[in-house]
Amino acid sequence: MRLPATTTSCTVGDDAPCTAMCPTAYCHNFGQLPTPVCTQSCTVGSTDQCPTGWTCNNMGRCRPPG
Secondary structure (H helix, E strand, O other): OOOOOOOOOEEEOOOHHHHHHOOOOEEEEOOOOOOEEEEEEOOOOOOOOOOOEEEEEEEEEEOOOO
């Protein structure tokens, strides 16, 4: 199961909004975004585990565009 392609804001330490959409999702703060968003783990270099348009970064997290 994957997160939706749209970003969902959240509060680091409170994964409830993320896990409601995807059981393995969690809240993370990406430096390029103004607020933390829901993400999930992925295999580095793979995009099939991430939402459409997102990439799997070198830390093994699905990274939203932007």
